[in-house]
Amino acid sequence: MTSDAPVRVALLGCGTVGSEVVRLLEDQAGDLTARVGAPVELAGVAVRRPHRHPELNPDLVTTDASALVTRDDVDVVVEVVGGIEPARTLLLQAIKSGKSVVTANKALLAEDGATLAEAADAAGVDLYYEASVAGAIPLLRPLRESLAGDRITRVAGIVNGTTNFILSAMSASGAGYAEALEEATRLGYAEADPTADVDGYDAASKAAILATIAFHTRVTAADVHCEGIRRVTAADIAAARGLGCAIKLLAICERVPGSGGAPESVSARVYPAMIPLSHPLAGVDGAFNAVFVEADAAGQLMFYGQGAGGAPTASAVLGDLVAVARNRVAGGRGPRESAYASLPVLPIGDVHTRYHVSLEVADRAGVLSAVAGEFARRGVSIAAVRQTGGREDGDVPEAEAAEEELAARLVVVTHGAPDSALHATVEALAGLDVVRGVESVLRVEGLGRPVSTLGVAG
Amino acid sequence: MTSDAPVRVALLGCGTVGSEVVRLLEDQAGDLTARVGAPVELAGVAVRRPHRHPELNPDLVTTDASALVTRDDVDVVVEVVGGIEPARTLLLQAIKSGKSVVTANKALLAEDGATLAEAADAAGVDLYYEASVAGAIPLLRPLRESLAGDRITRVAGIVNGTTNFILSAMSASGAGYAEALEEATRLGYAEADPTADVDGYDAASKAAILATIAFHTRVTAADVHCEGIRRVTAADIAAARGLGCAIKLLAICERVPGSGGAPESVSARVYPAMIPLSHPLAGVDGAFNAVFVEADAAGQLMFYGQGAGGAPTASAVLGDLVAVARNRVAGGRGPRESAYASLPVLPIGDVHTRYHVSLEVADRAGVLSAVAGEFARRGVSIAAVRQTGGREDGDVPEAEAAEEELAARLVVVTHGAPDSALHATVEALAGLDVVRGVESVLRVEGLGRPVSTLGVAG
Numbered sequence: 058m059t060s061d062a063p064v065r066v067a068l069l070g071c072g073t074v075g076s077e078v079v080r081l082l083e084d085q086a087g088d089l090t091a092r093v094g095a096p097v098e099l100a101g102v103a104v105r106r107p108h109r110h111p112e113l114n115p116d117l118v119t120t121d122a123s124a125l126v127t128r129d130d131v132d133v134v135v136e137v138v139g140g141i142e143p144a145r146t147l148l149l150q151a152i153k154s155g156k157s158v159v160t161a162n163k164a165l166l167a168e169d170g171a172t173l174a175e176a177a178d179a180a181g182v183d184l185y186y187e188a189s190v191a192g193a194i195p196l197l198r199p200l201r202e203s204l205a206g207d208r209i210t211r212v213a214g215i216v217n218g219t220t221n222f223i224l225s226a227m228s229a230s231g232a233g234y235a236e237a238l239e240e241a242t243r244l245g246y247a248e249a250d251p252t253a254d255v256d257g258y259d260a261a262s263k264a265a266i267l268a269t270i271a272f273h274t275r276v277t278a279a280d281v282h283c284e285g286i287r288r289v290t291a292a293d294i295a296a297a298r299g300l301g302c303a304i305k306l307l308a309i310c311e312r313v314p315g316s317g318g319a320p321e322s323v324s325a326r327v328y329p330a331m332i333p334l335s336h337p338l339a340g341v342d343g344a345f346n347a348v349f350v351e352a353d354a355a356g357q358l359m360f361y362g363q364g365a366g367g368a369p370t371a372s373a374v375l376g377d378l379v380a381v382a383r384n385r386v387a388g389g390r391g392p393r394e395s396a397y398a399s400l401p402v403l404p405i406g407d408v409h410t411r412y413h414v415s416l417e418v419a420d421r422a423g424v425l426s427a428v429a430g431e432f433a434r435r436g437v438s439i440a441a442v443r444q445t446g447g448r449e450d451g452d453v454p455e456a457e458a459a460e461e462e463l464a465a466r467l468v469v470v471t472h473g474a475p476d477s478a479l480h481a482t483v484e485a486l487a488g489l490d491v492v493r494g495v496e497s498v499l500r501v502e503g504l505g506r507p508v509s510t511l512g513v514a515g
Numbered sequence: 516m517t518s519d520a521p522v523r524v525a526l527l528g529c530g531t532v533g534s535e536v537v538r539l540l541e542d543q544a545g546d547l548t549a550r551v552g553a554p555v556e557l558a559g560v561a562v563r564r565p566h567r568h569p570e571l572n573p574d575l576v577t578t579d580a581s582a583l584v585t586r587d588d589v590d591v592v593v594e595v596v597g598g599i600e601p602a603r604t605l606l607l608q609a610i611k612s613g614k615s616v617v618t619a620n621k622a623l624l625a626e627d628g629a630t631l632a633e634a635a636d637a638a639g640v641d642l643y644y645e646a647s648v649a650g651a652i653p654l655l656r657p658l659r660e661s662l663a664g665d666r667i668t669r670v671a672g673i674v675n676g677t678t679n680f681i682l683s684a685m686s687a688s689g690a691g692y693a694e695a696l697e698e699a700t701r702l703g704y705a706e707a708d709p710t711a712d713v714d715g716y717d718a719a720s721k722a723a724i725l726a727t728i729a730f731h732t733r734v735t736a737a738d739v740h741c742e743g744i745r746r747v748t749a750a751d752i753a754a755a756r757g758l759g760c761a762i763k764l765l766a767i768c769e770r771v772p773g774s775g776g777a778p779e780s781v782s783a784r785v786y787p788a789m790i791p792l793s794h795p796l797a798g799v800d801g802a803f804n805a806v807f808v809e810a811d812a813a814g815q816l817m818f819y820g821q822g823a824g825g826a827p828t829a830s831a832v833l834g835d836l837v838a839v840a841r842n843r844v845a846g847g848r849g850p851r852e853s854a855y856a857s858l859p860v861l862p863i864g865d866v867h868t869r870y871h872v873s874l875e876v877a878d879r880a881g882v883l884s885a886v887a888g889e890f891a892r893r894g895v896s897i898a899a900v901r902q903t904g905g906r907e908d909g910d911v912p913e914a915e916a917a918e919e920e921l922a923a924r925l926v927v928v929t930h931g932a933p934d935s936a937l938h939a940t941v942e943a944l945a946g947l948d949v950v951r952g953v954e955s956v957l958r959v960e961g962l963g964r965p966v967s968t969l970g971v972a973g
Contacts, residue, residue, distance in 0.1 A: 081664060081812060091731070091855040092663050187661060193813035195653070195661030203645060203653030205550050206539060206833020273549070337819070340798075354539060354830035355651035355820065361795070362816035372812035375664020380850070389847030392838070397549040 064093060064382040065100035067131045067156070069122055069147060070138035071110055074161060074188070075102070077371035078135060078378075079113070085375070093382040101125045126151035133381050135374060136160040137188075141168060152176045152184070157385065159377040161188035161370055167262035167278035170269065174394045183384055183391050185377035190263045191216050191346045193369030194362040195376070200270045200350070202392060207352040209271040212310040213504050214348030215341050216263040218365045219254035220286050220306040222246040224294070224329070225342040228303065233291045246344055256285035257327040260308045267348075268310035268325040273398035276310075276325050282405035284328040293497050296415060296468070302331035303339040307502060313403050322403040330500040331413055338504065351505060406477030411440070411501040414483060416467045417493040424491045428467060431485045438472040470501060522551060522840040523558035525589040525614070527580055527605060528596035529568055532619060532646075533560070535829030536593060536836075537571070543833070551840040559583045584609035591839050593832060594618040595646075599626060610634045610642070615843065617835040619646035619828055625720035625736035628727065632852045641842055641849050643835035648721045649674050649804045651827030652820040653834070658728045658808070660850060665810040667729040670768040671962050672806030673799050674721040676823045677712035678744050678764040680704040682752070682787070683800040686761065691749045704802055714743035715785040718766045725806075726768035726783040731856035734768075734783050740863035742786040751955050754873065754926070760789035761797040765960060771861050780861040788958040789871055796962065809963060864935030869898070869959040872941060874925045875951040882949045886925060889943045896930040928959060 066082070068075055082089070082099055089097045103122035104110055110118060119125050126134050126147050134151040136158065138144050144165050148158050153176065160166070166173070166189055177184035187197045191214070200209065215221050219241060226237040238255065241247035253259045261283040268276040286306050297304045308327050315321040332339050337359050341347040346364025351357050363369040384390055418424045425442065432439055446465035471479060487495050524540070526533055540547070540557055547555045561580035562568055568576060577583055584592050584605050592609040594616065596602050602623050606616050611634065618624070624631070624647055635642035645655045649672070658667065673679050677699060684695040696713065699705035711717045719741040726734040744764050755762045766785050773779040790797050795817050799805040804822025809815050821827040842848055876882045883900065890897055903924045929937060945953050 077812065085664065085666065088666070088731075088856075089664065091853060193810075194816060195657035198661050199653035199657060202838055203656050203834040204830065205837035206543065206547065206835075207830040208543065208546070273546075337798075340795075352651075352830060354535065354826040354833070356824075356827055358652060358818075358820035360816075360818060363814045366814075368812040369814055372662065372665040372810060375812070376661040377664075379663035380660055383850055384847075387847060389842075389845060392841055395549060398546075 060095040060386050063096040063098040064132045064385050065098050065130055066378065067100050067125045067128070067134045067151075068102045069126070069134065069136040069144070071102050071104045071113065072137070073367035074137040074370045074374065076112070077367040078137065078374050081371055081375050089379065092379055094386045095382070097378065097382055100128065100131050122147050123150060126156065127154040131156055132385055133157045133159065133378065135378060136162055137374065138162070139164065141165050145169060145172070148173060149176055152180050152182055155180055155182060157183035157381045159185045159374055159381055161186065161374060163189040163259070163262040163266060164278075167265035170266070170277075170394070171275055171396070178393060181390065183381045184394070185381055185391065186266070187377050188370045188373035190266050191348060191360070192362070192364040192366065193372045194346055194348065194360050194364065196348055196360055197266070197270055199360070200267070201394075204350070204352050204355060205392075207354045209350065209352045210312045211351040211505070212267045212271045212348060213307055213338070213502075215305055215338060215346055216308045216348065216364060217254055217260040217306060218344035218346060219247045219251065220257075220260070221341065221346070222344045223255070224286060224289065224304055224306065227289070227291060227294050228298070231291055231295070234287065234289055255287055257283040257306065260306060260327040264308035264310055264325045264327055267308065268323055269396065270394065271310055272312060272323045272400055273395050274323055274400040274402075275396040276323065276402060280325060280402040282326040282328070286329050288497070289329050290497060293499060296413075296497075297331045297499075300331065301334050302501070303334055304329050304331055304499065305338060305341075307332070309502065313408070320401060322401045324403045324408045326405055326408065328500055330502040332502050332504060336504055349504060357505060406475060406480070408476050409473040410476045410479065411473050412469075412471045412479045412483070413499045413501050414469045414471075414486070415496040416469070416486060417465060417496055418467045419491045419493065420465055421491070424467065427489055427491050428469065428486060431482050431489065432469070432471065435474075435478040435482050437474040437478050437482055439469055440472045441470045443468045466496070518553040518844050521554040521556040522590045522843050523556050523588055524836065525558050525583045525586070525592045525609075526560045527584070527592065527594040527602070529560050529562045529571065530595070531825035532595040532828045532832065534570070535825040536595065536832050539829055539833050547837060550837050552844045553840070555836065555840055558586065558589050580605050581608060584614065585612040589614055590843055591615045591617065591836065593836060594620055595832065596620070597622065599623050603627060603630070606631060607634055610638050610640055613638055613640060615641035615839045617643045617832055617839055619644065619832060621647040621717070621720040621724060622736075625723035628724070628735075628852070629733055629854070636851060639848065641839045642852070643839055643849065644724070645835050646828045646831035648724050649806060649818070650820070650822040650824060651830045652804055652806065652818050652822065654806055654818055655724070655728055657818070658725070659852075662808070662810055662813060663850075665812045667808065667810045668770045669809040669963070670725045670729045670806060671765055671796070671960075673763055673796060673804055674766045674806065674822060675712055675718040675764060676802035676804060677705045677709065678715075678718070679799065679804070680802045681713070682744060682747065682762055682764065685747070685749060685752050686756070689749055689753070692745065692747055713745055715741040715764065718764060718785045722766035722768055722783045722785055725766065726781055727854065728852065729768055730770060730781045730858055731853050732781055732858040732860075733854040734781065734860060738783060738860040740784040740786070744787050746955070747787050748955065751957060754871075754955075755789045755957070758789065758871075759792050760959070761792055762787050762789055762957065763796060763799075765790070767960065771866070778859060780859045782861045782866045784863060784866065786958055788960040790960050790962060794962055807962060815963060864933060864938070866934050867931040868934045868937060869931050870927075870929045870937045870941070871957045871959050872927045872929075872944070873954040874927070874944060875923060875954055876925045877949040877951065878923055879949070882925065885947055885949050886927065886944060889940050889947065890927070890929065893932075893936040893940050895932040895936050895940055897927055898930045899928045901926045924954070
């Protein structure tokens with residue numbers, strides 16, 4: 058199907074991503090026309106400070122975004138401003154005016170995607186947002202369409218480039234968190250205020266979007282348990298390496314089978330975790346993103362690429378724009394989001410995780426017994442124990458033999474247990490006389506690979 | 516949009532993949548209904564030998580595929596038989612009867628995809644074939660849709676699990692080709708007649724499909740230069756490792772910029788090649804597939820997963836089936852294949868490649884001069900030379916100094932040059948008095964990474 062009538066696009070925002078969208082629309086005009094079946098034209102660009110955009114045709118520039126998104130000659134609105142407001146109000150105006158929407162706005166989608174999706178359904182328009190997660194990596198479309206006949210059980214990955222750059226730098230150079238953050242800021246990988254990245258909020262928004270699509274269940278950012286990387290130390294990275302692991306900030310979305318009286322549920326969480334170096338995600342360094350997907354029939358899949366940056370994100374925006382424009386020309390709509398499964402979201406306390414706990418302990422007999430007792434009391438099984446420093450720097454092959462040699466540092470790796478039990482155990486440990494301090498607590502994730510020993514016991 | 520009227524599916528073939536399709540249709544019935552907006556029902560299964568399928572409802576089984584695909588109550592035809600005929604005739608019948616088609620038939624698509632695509636266009640039905648390349652890995656949809664606003668420059672990957680299993684086994688154990696093939700056959704990774712896999716024909720079909728989609732240009736299997744892995748030896752694998760490389764059977768589809776009077780063109784080729792161990796593709800072992808994609812704006816992407824097998828392939832078929840069924844319910848069509856760019860396909864002789872040549876040479880002075888002369892005569896620049904065995908087993912730091920020490924084995928790695936010049940050079944070398952034999956010829960691919968030294972010179 059082809060048409061002479063162009064598909065006209067309103068662009069909201071013209072920063073790093075928006076300017077690349079404008080460039081691609083110009084550079085690829087001929088190809089886009091062939092692929093869409095009609096020319097794709099820029100109808101207007103809404104920016105706050107027009108004088109900062111001398112490169113744009115002044116006739117296209119406006120500061121009145123609200124007027125632009127409701128203009129009769131606009132077919133599609135592309136939003137790359139970010140943030141909740143005014144983006145939400147503008148996109149709802151656009152949708153109600155019959156415009157299809159392409160957005161990269163993860164924060165908005167994770168907070169209130171339902172409102173947008175319902176408005177799009179009511180108006181019979183498209184709402185596409187591939188660029189909101191993992192930049193240029195095709196991920197939402199494969200999850201929603203390619204795996205539409207399968208049962209996805211896990212989506213886990215590295216979806217924040219800033220934190221992955223920092224953790225990679227710490228791992229490569231032995232630098233501490235503050236030093237690595239400084240380097241990331243200097244090189245432009247971290248923003249002046251890095252909170253959204255380093256505290257995990259950005260990854261949590263993406264986890265909410267991924268879980269919603271993968272499990273056909275509405276998951277919001279508030280449903281995602283979120284811990285950042287500020288407390289990860291050089292010692293943690295070294296300890297992980299000693300166990301054959303890397304530390305990565307993971308976004309994990311899992312389908313949790315029902316058991317006993319509990320129904321099937323989903324878990325969505327973000328935290329730094331140790332993963333085996335043999336896992337493909339462990340080798341993803343620098344600002345790259347990678348997402349690991351498991352489905353019943355498809356098995357294990359991995360998607361890898363640039364998760365941020367102007368051009369990669371614009372590539373994802375343009376892919377959506379072509380799809381939406383093609384649907385306009387053909388008079389149809391793409392597949393909509395569906396939340397028909399409506400599975401409950403499991404609280405973090407009920408999620409089974411594994412802990413790696415490093416304690417500074419008194420250098421005397423009876424310590425391991427006291428520590429082990431706190432785990433046992435809460436039904437947490439210990440997978441491995443190692444003590445270092447103090448009178449003897451060696452392994453602890455057996456609890457009994459070890460007790461009299463207990464030394465300054467005790468590392469415990471647990472088997473899987475409810476996170477609440479693990480958390481309570483650590484709190485109790487902190488209160489023990491023999492424990493001088495809880496040096497670090499990290500979760501351990503196998504992501505489908507066995508991590509039962511981690512080399513920690515021997 | 517939802518409908519009570521079911522979407523009715525005719526299945527052609529019920530082997531490894533087809534039986535998994537049947538299973539998934541049953542197991543996921545509820546989810547499929549929710550995702551499609553209407554129930555998806557099996558209307559019939561065409562098989563050659565009904566008595567071999569006691570698991571199927573006898574009412575659904577038929578040996579008359581032609582009658583099944585034209586039946587009024589069938590909406591979608593799923594073909595997992597493979598081979599050119601009768602699949603082509605049946606699918607054309609189905610399309611002309613207004614049925615949408617989902618097929619995993621790479622051989623047919625690579626030989627005559629244009630006929631099917633044109634028929635589907637004329638009839639206004641969908642033709643989907645994600646399962647034809649790389650099994651469960653979402654690849655065609657991302658290339659066609661997610662990257663629709665970008666300019667793809669390269670698609671290169673490991674798309675045949677049998678040969679990757681064999682090469683991985685050779686690499687892991689030092690086994691020769693014959694021994695590794697035997698193991699692959701015993702474990703079910705290779706068929707009794709492994710020709711299609713080990714001679715590269717299967718990968719060549721996939722390369723044709725990938726190049727067609729990536730470059731909007733009709734590429735057939737006959738356009739793909741194809742070499743298999745039969746001549747790869749244990750010595751080649753060892754030599755590659757010595758250079759920091761792995762040997763992989765690669766399907767490479769590239770956009771070749773125009774230069775001088777030559778227009779922009781595309782290259783599609785399959786051969787075993789050395790790639791740096793640092794490249795992500797080098798770590799893809801066993802029966803796994805992985806495809807590396809480069810695009811102007813998106814940068815480098817990688818897709819990884821199971822490339823074959825009943826369940827993974829059925830997952831891809833079901834994903835297509837959901838899309839096609841959804842389009843039926845909504846009254847629309849998915850994006851069609853487009854060959855608007857119609858770029859010329861570059862003959863292999865004109866493609867710039869790099870060679871790694873291993874020669875058995877006479878152990879006397881003047882050999883390097885004679886060998887180097889043949890390269891120079893054809894304008895091929897040598898990147899590195901190494902000699903081993905004979906009177907001295909060491910490096911050759913400079914040609915002059917080396918000549919008098921020339922020994923029994925000479926390895927030459929070239930810079931990039933037209934494949935025809937490289938090929939002609941090797942033919943000429945074989946005719947030299949001082950060359951006792953050409954032990955092996957392998958191409959070297961950087962795939963976007965520098966491989967200028969490969970450690971070979973020092």
